Amino acid sequence: QVFLEFFREHVVWERPQAMTIGIQIVRDQPDVVRDSEKRRLRDGKIVDEVLEIDKEWRSADFNVNQQRKEIGIIQKGITEKKKESKGKDECLDELAEKNKCEAKLAELEQVAKTLLVKRDTRLKAVGNLLHTSVPVSDDEKNNEEVVKWGVPRSFTAKYLTDGFRPHFELLEMLGAVDFEAGREVAGNRGYFLSGPGVLLNQALINYGIAFMSSRGYTPLQPPFFMKKDLMAKTAELDDYDDVLYKVMESPDQPELDKYMIATSEQPISAYHYNESVDQKRFPLRYVGISSCFRREAGSSGRDIRGIFRVHQFEKIEQFVLTSPETSWQEHESMIQMAGEFYQSLGIPYHVVAIVSGEINNAAAKKYDLEGWFPGDDDGKGKYRELVSCSNCLDYQARAMGTKYGFLNTDPYCHMLNSTVCATERALCCLVENYQEAGGVRVPRVLVPYMLGQEFLPFVKTLKPEKAEKPKAAKK
Structure with missing residues (x-):
């Protein structure tokens, strides 16, 4: 169990996706990426677009994780209550609340998924970082x-x-x-x-x-x-x-x-x-x-x-x-x-x-x-x-x-x-x-x-x- 927890935390890679420059470098070095796009004779504003959508996605992803934590807390309470009581109707309110939270989670996940697709679609339009020796021209x-x-x-x-x-x-x-x-x-x-x-x-x-x-x-x-x-x-x-x-x-x-x-x-x-x-x-x-x-x-x-x-x-x-x-x-x-x-x-x-x-x-x-x-x-x-x-x-x-x-x-x-x-x-x-x-x-x-x-x-x-x-x- 300890090994599996370590594996999930440290070894599982990011989900492979279509070719992109990678969102982390856009977050960490937006000016460098923006300059590279301008050297490609393109509008560097696409970097700002990607960052704005990424900000929205990170907020939506945070909401998803918070909702999952809330469901986990409710589920833990249900489990403990069932251990203490043999009655079958003791957890009806908690189960109803859990179902309500799960429905909300599905909505939040859809919002996050839509934003992620939107961000990655724009990210595909951003080129690799040009080497400084590349001659700048479109001719x-x-x-x-x-x-x-x-x-x-x-x-x-x-x-x-x-x-x-x-x-x-x-x-x-x-x-x-x-x-x-x-x-x-x-x-x-x-x-x-x-x-x-x-x-x-x-x-x-x-x-x-x-x-x-x-x-x-x-x-x-x-x-x-x-x-x-x-x-x-x-x-x-x-x-x-x-x-x-x-x-x-x-x-x-x-x-x-x-x-x-x-x-x-x-x-x-x-x-x-x-x-x-x-x-x-x-x-x-x-x-x-x-x-x-x-x-x-x-x-x-x-x-x-x-x-x-x-x-x-x-x-x-x-x-x-x-x-x-x-x-x-x-x-x-x-x-x-x-x-x-x-x-x-x-x-x-x-x-x-x-x-x-x-x-x-x-x-x-x-x-x-x-x-x-x-x-x-x-x-x-x-x-x-x-x-x-x-x-x-x-x-x-x-x-x-x-x-x-x-x-x-x-x-x-x-x-x-x-x-x-x-x-x-x-x-x-x-x-x-x-x-x-x-x-x-x-x-x-x-x-x-x-x-x-x-x-x-x-x-x-x-x-x-x-x-x-x-x-x-x-x-």
């Missing part, structure tokens, strides 16, 4: 370049007679992708990888897993869908409309609905759900491999040609759990690891710190690694996103109930995530950078995973696009 043109590696290829390549071709043309010329059949089977953004496309894609997967495993990361292949309640704890609200595919098991049982994952980050963030992690194991470094599914509802008209932006793709993902003391060190290590991966592939890139107005609520800081696409922008070349690397501090862990230690006061883990390689997108970058006059050279590190093939020849000539007929002049 991605102001992303701050922090690293640059490699020399972007230009038109000076002697063996190219007609300039750099874009990835969607190269993949078709290699016989690596069948866009027409893909659209016929799956609709918009559908595709079949074929021949060298399958081999290259699988080579990137196998090489990526080997690369990360040799550096101490534990491979994980997660489920490709998640239960509704767990997805709500790791995905942002906007994702439900623009990103996630929903799988219905029964129209009569919506609680059984599942969601297809958009990244292995989502299921891996739940890998230690409601768990205490031994701090001696930190940092816990995972490399996830999965197919990913995205609706891309907010990307209509963008990257409609090729496989740069598609509904289904494979992705290798870094995911790290660590303590607050080492999370920023891990963040730098993760983006460096991603950089080393693309250096090994010979892809020129730069790393940018994302501006405050473009960082999602869960992240405190975000880097993007952008690879050089020489065939982009009509052959002028352009850096485009290959990697996104975020430190979410305890934002996700709070929702998942993932702590280290066994006491209620012990801190939550910090969770960080970073792309290693979204393979279809990386394919686009590879073929543009390794194109030659008659085909595409295979990066040296991928040759062992390509059945020894060092060069992929073009097997198809593209049909010239039909020029529009000039409109007849009006008479």
